[in-house]
Amino acid sequence: MLISVHVPKTAGTAFRAQLQRHFGDRLYLDYADRPLAPGHLWRRLAHPTPTAAHLAGFACVHGHFVADKYDRLGARARLVTWLRDPVQRVASHYHYWKRVPDPRNPDCRRLLREDLDIEAFAALPRMRDVATRFLGGYRPADFFFLGLVEEMAESQRRLYRLTGIEWVDEAGNRNDEATGGYELSAAARARIAALNANDARLYDEARALFERCRS
Amino acid sequence: MVSNSLKPDASDVATRPPNPTELERLRRVWETLGRDDPLWAVLSQADKRGRRWDAREFLATGRPEIEARLAALGASGYPRRRTLALDFGCGAGRLTRSLAAYFERAIGIDVSSSMVDTARRLNADVGNVEFRCNASPCLEGIADASVDLVFSHITLQHIPAALAAGYIDEFYRVLAPGGVAAFQFVAGVDRSWRGKVFEHVPNVGLNLMRRIAWRRSAVFEMHALSEPELARRLLARPHLRLVDASDDAAAGKGWVGRRWVVANDAARGDGSGRAC
Numbered sequence: 001m002l003i004s005v006h007v008p009k010t011a012g013t014a015f016r017a018q019l020q021r022h023f024g025d026r027l028y029l030d031y032a033d034r035p036l037a038p039g040h041l042w043r044r045l046a047h048p049t050p051t052a053a054h055l056a057g058f059a060c061v062h063g064h065f066v067a068d069k070y071d072r073l074g075a076r077a078r079l080v081t082w083l084r085d086p087v088q089r090v091a092s093h094y095h096y097w098k099r100v101p102d103p104r105n106p107d108c109r110r111l112l113r114e115d116l117d118i119e120a121f122a123a124l125p126r127m128r129d130v131a132t133r134f135l136g137g138y139r140p141a142d143f144f145f146l147g148l149v150e151e152m153a154e155s156q157r158r159l160y161r162l163t164g165i166e167w168v169d170e171a172g173n174r175n176d177e178a179t180g181g182y183e184l185s186a187a188a189r190a191r192i193a194a195l196n197a198n199d200a201r202l203y204d205e206a207r208a209l210f211e212r213c214r215s
Numbered sequence: 216m217v218s219n220s221l222k223p224d225a226s227d228v229a230t231r232p233p234n235p236t237e238l239e240r241l242r243r244v245w246e247t248l249g250r251d252d253p254l255w256a257v258l259s260q261a262d263k264r265g266r267r268w269d270a271r272e273f274l275a276t277g278r279p280e281i282e283a284r285l286a287a288l289g290a291s292g293y294p295r296r297r298t299l300a301l302d303f304g305c306g307a308g309r310l311t312r313s314l315a316a317y318f319e320r321a322i323g324i325d326v327s328s329s330m331v332d333t334a335r336r337l338n339a340d341v342g343n344v345e346f347r348c349n350a351s352p353c354l355e356g357i358a359d360a361s362v363d364l365v366f367s368h369i370t371l372q373h374i375p376a377a378l379a380a381g382y383i384d385e386f387y388r389v390l391a392p393g394g395v396a397a398f399q400f401v402a403g404v405d406r407s408w409r410g411k412v413f414e415h416v417p418n419v420g421l422n423l424m425r426r427i428a429w430r431r432s433a434v435f436e437m438h439a440l441s442e443p444e445l446a447r448r449l450l451a452r453p454h455l456r457l458v459d460a461s462d463d464a465a466a467g468k469g470w471v472g473r474r475w476v477v478a479n480d481a482a483r484g485d486g487s488g489r490a491c
Contacts, residue, residue, distance in 0.1 A: 074410065075403025075471035076462065078442060144443050161456045162446055213450035 001055065002144075002163065003070045003077045004062035007134045008036065009092040010082040011149050016062055022165045023060050030063035035134060036126055037105045044069065052076075066136035078144035080163075083131055083206045085150060086199035087192045090122045091182035093130075118184070122192045129198040140206035148210055150181075158213070235352075237375045242326045242350045247433035249306075249329030256330075256435070257306040257369075264429070270337055274309055281313035284366070288395055291458050293478050294363040295393030301362045303354075303382065303398070304370025308334030308346060314366060315344040322357070324349040352378060354385040360479075362389045367398040369465050372472070373435045380440060380448065387452055392481040395458070401439045401466045402473045409469030413437065437470065445475070454481035 004019065006012030019027050032047040033040060049069050055061070061070060070077050084092070094111070102108045107124050110116065121127060140146050145162050147155030156167040184192070193200055248256035254268035258276065288294065297318045302311040305323025307330060315321035323346045325331050334346040349355055365386040371379045379400065386396040404410035413421070418436045425434035442460075449455050459476040466472035 072406060074406050075439070075442075076405070078460075142443055144446050158450050161450065163457070209447065213447050 001058065001073060001076055001078065002060040002062075002080050003067070003073070004060060005067045005079065005081040005134055006031075006062060006064050007081060007083065007089075007131045008064065009089050009096060010084045010131070011147070011152070012062075012064075012082060015082060015147075018165055018167050019060055019062050021168065023058075026057065026059040028055060028058040028061045030061055030065050030069075033063075033065045033069070034104070035064060035066055036107070036130065038126075064134075066134055067138045068136040079138065079142060080145045081135070081143055082147040082149060082155070083140070083203055084148070085181070086129075086131065086196040086203055087184065087189050088149075088181045089131065089199070090127065090192050090196065091118060091184060093127070094118045094121045095182065119188055119191055122195050128195050130196075132198040132202055135202065140202065140209050146206055146209065148206060151210060154210075234375070234377065237378055238326070238350065238352060241374060241378070244433045244435060245325070245327035246329050248435065249325075249327040249331075249333060251431065251433070253307050253330055253333045257309060273307070274312060274337060277309040277313040278316075280368070281310055281317070281366075284397060285317055287459075288364075288397060288476065291395075291476070291478070293393070293395035293458065293476075294391075296363050296391070299362050299391075300364040300366060301354075301357065301389065303365060303367040303386070304373075305334055305346060306330050306370075308338045308344070310366065310368060311344055311346070312338050312341055314364070315341050318364065319343065320345070322347060324354065324357075326350050352381050354382070354389055357385075357389045359388055360391045360394075360481075363391050363394040365390055365394070365396040365398065367396075369399060371398060371400040371440065372437055372466050372470070375436075375438050376440055379438065380444065383440075383445065384448060387449075387455060387477070387479075390455075390477075390479040392454075392479050394479045396477045396479075397474065398477075399463050399465055399472060399474045401437060401470045402442050403439050403471045404469055405471050407469055410471075413469050437466070439470075442473065449477060454479055456480050 004015065006016065016029070028050070030047075033044050044065075049072055052073065055073075067079060067081070097108045097111055101112055107126050110124070111121055114120075145159055147159060149155075159165050159167065245256070252264065252266055254270070254273045255264050255266070258268070258273065298320065300314040300318040300321045302308075302314055302321060302323040305311045305325050308323050311321050311323030311334065321344045323331075323334055323344065325334070325346070325348060328348040331346045331348045338344055338346070347356065367386070371382065374382065383398065386398065390396050404414045422434050422436065426432060446457070449457060456478050457475060458478045459474070461474050463472040463474040
């Protein structure tokens with residue numbers, strides 16, 4: 001069973017569409033935990049991991065949850081995720097919430113109420129090292145498939161070669177000149193990177209693994 | 216929290232080269248098992264221990280297994296040709312014999328010369344089958360891109376991870392364009408009490424229990440492979456594609472077994488080999 005961890009702003013919504021097309025009714029969506037918002041652990045308790053029997057008819061789980069949520073499946077689980085350059089991920093998140101606010105999230109409300117600039121947004125404690133928190137102690141090497149947004153075409157080819165999932169391109173939920181990225185000054189980029197040092201290490205590790213697979 | 220069951224003893228498989236002493240130890244164990252009770256060592260049913268397998272009954276178990284596997288492979292369109300099949304870890308030739316019925320030629324290879332002797336004796340009536348002893352980390356004498364079907368069942372699970380991963384690389388080397396490698400391995404343990412024992416007790420301890428339970432000194436071990444690492448090894452070869460990865464119960468209770476079907480989508484003549 002594929003366990004697909006949707007790290008926010010890493011092509012996860014587009015990936016979800018591919019999974020829905022490929023798996024149909026065998027896709028189980030798990031978006032109830034909302035790990036970025038306060039009270040995540042309570043929500044996780046309120047929406048416990050489905051039992052193996054409950055998941056029997058499903059081939060894939062996808063959603064916003066911390067990767068260890070499905071540990072009880074043991075070796076039957078094959079972890080899948082996408083990562084993105086941490087600075088670009090923060091920028092995408094910032095612009096996305098300005099464009100499509102999430103009124104349930106206090107950080108989003110604060111962003112809009114105080115009209116935070118991107119660096120102030122990046123400095124919010126819950127907005128730092130988001131990918132690291134979603135991976136929940138796992139490292140890139142533990143993932144059966146790990147796509148990189150900056151290597152979209154090659155990642156899609158690899159996805160197909162490992163899972164048979166063909167990527168049919170759609171433009172939904174994307175407003176950052178596709179994967180070209182947001183313009184940021186070198187200084188702003190450095191400051192945001194420093195605020196996401198764990199994510200930067202994670203991304204570098206994923207990059208190194210990605211390059212190792214190039215023939 | 217990182218769960219060990221997701222990455223059993225193979226988490227370092229890419230960086231750790233196969234250890235020659237592991238291969239020698241493996242060879243010695245299977246040499247002894249092949250001499251003492253070869254058919255039970257392949258199909259370890261409790262009521263067949265002590266040379267109680269009837270050879271004909273034993274060999275007959277291979278046919279339905281191969282028929283089912285080939286039917287499943289055929290549905291995906293592989294292998295495109297049926298010239299040569301390779302049975303890795305052939306033991307007494309139970310499956311090699313059945314493969315020979317569907318391919319122009321079948322080769323069974325095994326680390327144990329005593330097993331190979333048994334295989335030759337039991338399959339002397341089959342003309343297009345050949346058995347070779349291969350106590351090497353490579354598939355010696357098998358040319359690059361020459362095999363239409365590489366088949367391995369309940370073999371990789373007994374081989375230390377780094378060595379087993381190297382053999383899988385060899386499967387890919389010998390796989391012909393349009394060919395397919397179908398191999399079973401253990402990916403980890405399940406959440407049962409048996410799985411917990413396998414997860415937490417090292418092989419040294421498990422071997423002691425096996426020696427007592429089986430009343431013999433030579434016992435086979437179980438080793439798990441990391442699927443993420445295997446995925447990266449596959450991705451490094453652009454002509455390969457994982458056609459199917461399904462659960463397989465052959466490893467027994469407590470283990471999570473997997474069967475991978477990897478196809479070589481290269482056009483004929485593409486250089487896909489990488490010397491061992």
